[in-house]
Amino acid sequence: MLRIHPFRFVGLALIAAAVSLLAVLALHSPAAAGSPNLVEISVGVNPSDPEPSPSDLEPTTLTIEGAASRSVSYDGTIARFTISVLRPTVLEAVSAGNRAATAIADSVVEHCTTDEPEDADHTTAPTCISPNGLQTTGISIREEFDWTEQGRVSQGFRYENGLSIAIRGTGFAGGLVDLVITAGGDLVRFDGLGFTTSRRAEIERLALLDAIDDAQATADSIADHMGYEIVRIVELTPISAPTPYPAAEEARALAADDAGFAPTPVFGGSESITSRVRMVFELRPAPAD
Numbered sequence: 001m002l003r004i005h006p007f008r009f010v011g012l013a014l015i016a017a018a019v020s021l022l023a024v025l026a027l028h029s030p031a032a033a034g035s036p037n038l039v040e041i042s043v044g045v046n047p048s049d050p051e052p053s054p055s056d057l058e059p060t061t062l063t064i065e066g067a068a069s070r071s072v073s074y075d076g077t078i079a080r081f082t083i084s085v086l087r088p089t090v091l092e093a094v095s096a097g098n099r100a101a102t103a104i105a106d107s108v109v110e111h112c113t114t115d116e117p118e119d120a121d122h123t124t125a126p127t128c129i130s131p132n133g134l135q136t137t138g139i140s141i142r143e144e145f146d147w148t149e150q151g152r153v154s155q156g157f158r159y160e161n162g163l164s165i166a167i168r169g170t171g172f173a174g175g176l177v178d179l180v181i182t183a184g185g186d187l188v189r190f191d192g193l194g195f196t197t198s199r200r201a202e203i204e205r206l207a208l209l210d211a212i213d214d215a216q217a218t219a220d221s222i223a224d225h226m227g228y229e230i231v232r233i234v235e236l237t238p239i240s241a242p243t244p245y246p247a248a249e250e251a252r253a254l255a256a257d258d259a260g261f262a263p264t265p266v267f268g269g270s271e272s273i274t275s276r277v278r279m280v281f282e283l284r285p286a287p288a289d
Contacts, residue, residue: 059282059283059284060228060282060283061281061282062222062223062280063280064218065239065277065278066211066215066218066277067211067214067275067277068207068208068275069272069274070273071271071273072199072200072270073197073270074195074270075168075170076167076168076197077167077169077170077176077195078165078166078195079165079173079193080162080164080191080192080193081164081180081189081191082188082189083100083104083159083189084187084188085160086144086155086156086157086159087156087157087159088156089156090141090157090159092157093157093158093159094159096159096187097159097160098161100184100187101163103184104134104188105134107179107182107183108128108133108134108179108180113128113130114131115131116129116168125175126169126175128172128175129172130168132165132166134165135163135164135165135166136163138161138162139161143158163180165180177190177193200273204273204275205275207274208238212236212277212279215279216279219279219281223283226283227285227286228283228284228286229284229285231283233279233280234280236278237278238277239278
């Protein structure tokens, strides 16, 4: 006769109940229900998963900045002046300034031509060739004050008339400065002399092509050193640079009297124009020999 101890029967019943409870919890747990908080860690590689293709991988890229410079000679001059007059009244200031401006304009018309004559003799002294003539850059009138023991005192009215004139070549640059200052007298302030080139756009393009060649050569050298080859150019972007202002001569005090006046020497030269480019290359390992 098989006899089961009552305490053993109770123990078996408790174990069975615990197993059933765990099964229910497993079926209704967040992990079993596909919760987004579930973290799965896989060890090893599933043979059924396809291997990633080269197109699925991030490409290897190389970014290079190239630069190149070319020199170009100046073939133009720009001179800038200001007629500055201080007088007790607005009418007096404007009248004196206008007389100086008219004298300068008359002198420019007398000595400068609008085009180079066909029979020009280039062995003689350079002439003033100004296709655009004299130009006004700005006019202003303001009252000026000074502080004294009695307080702020009006010094009068300041009239200023900005002028500029562009000429061909650089040979007559010094003569242009002398011409304007002589005509305007003590009321003229020389603001500066700049040089220009009509071939700037052309030289910038040529320098840009040189910069591209520079970047390409550098990329080829780096890729070859690393055991890679260039697949294609991903990006090519010219890097804009601020256009340098033409070199300006500092104004010097000039005596306008005939006895002590000396011509202004000016020496035109050349300018170095630099272009830059950024290029991005896609690389891949070079095939084994």
